Amino acid sequence: xxxxxxxxxxxxxxxxxxxxxxxxxxxxxxxxxxxxxxxxxxxxxxxxxxxxxxxxxxxxxxxxxxxxxxxxxxxxxxxxxxxxxxxxxxxxxxxxxxxxxxxxxxxxxxxxxxxxxxxxxxxxxxxxxxxxxxxxxxxxxxxxxxxxxxxxxxxxxxxxxxxxxxxxxxxxxxxxxxxxxxxxxxxxxxxxxxxxxxxxxxxxxxxxxxxxxxxxxxxxxxxx
Numbered sequence: 001x002x003x004x005x006x007x008x009x010x011x012x013x014x015x016x017x018x019x020x021x022x023x024x025x026x027x028x029x030x031x032x033x034x035x036x037x038x039x040x041x042x043x044x045x046x047x048x049x050x051x052x053x054x055x056x057x058x059x060x061x062x063x064x065x066x067x068x069x070x071x072x073x074x075x076x077x078x079x080x081x082x083x084x085x086x087x088x089x090x091x092x093x094x095x096x097x098x099x100x101x102x103x104x105x106x107x108x109x110x111x112x113x114x115x116x117x118x119x120x121x122x123x124x125x126x127x128x129x130x131x132x133x134x135x136x137x138x139x140x141x142x143x144x145x146x147x148x149x150x151x152x153x154x155x156x157x158x159x160x161x162x163x164x165x166x167x168x169x170x171x172x173x174x175x176x177x178x179x180x181x182x183x184x185x186x187x188x189x190x191x192x193x194x195x196x197x198x199x200x201x202x203x204x205x206x207x208x209x210x211x212x213x214x215x216x217x218x219x220x221x222x223x224x
Contacts, residue, residue: 001091006060007036009092013099013146014056020142021103025118027110029103032056038064045098047105049129054109056102062159063091070154071097074131079153083139086151096146104139105129111138 001009011034018030033055040061048055071094072078072085079085088094111118111134112127118134126134 001064003036003038003060003064006064006091006095009095010034010036010058010060010099013096014103017099017103017142017146020145021107021110024141025107025111025138026116027107027114029054029106029110032103032106034058036060040065045102047102047109049106049109054106056106058098058102060095063094066159068094068158069156069160070158072154072158073101076131077136078155080136080140081151081153082144083136084151085154087154088151093147097143100143100146101139104135104142107138107142108135 014032014034015030018028018032021027021029031053033050033053035055036058038061039059041059042062044059044063046057048057068089068091070085070087073080073083077084086097108126108129110116112129115123116126117123118126118137121134121137125132128134
């Protein structure tokens, strides 16, 4: 599968899911802006709630550069037999699952915006975003249609050959202090700002006005 084939497949699947969104939930997501890139980011998809139209970014560089072993989901529902992680070597099927996941977010945004009632959920529950029960309900409704086969749970590396690119993320055993020198992806920087560990997402800013999130791992792990 090349980039053009993957892009075409993503748009085709999203068009099918848009019909499901109308039939199952009464929302029109067909005008969502779809952006596909060959980025090798570890995050293959992101849905944005925007006006007048929503947006989804797909980053498929790792998928195209590697054999795959499975599609993985968030831990909180990874073992769900209908929307969890599953073994697959089929890149087209992998993209179907990814599109269903991101489209579920867009449907969720529209249900919240239009205050459309969903049986079994309060309006407050419908208004919740991220990977809440309402999101999982939506995701399940569309994924069982788009991937009707029985899947086998998978846990492990998705990509067997390619190396992910971690942009603007750096991990250190100890949090660096202002004025110290740090090495990030082979280059040395001076720390000019440090947000301490009591922040939800600690980060440092270095000379050149670049910011890097901090992960609590070892330096060696960060450089791999």
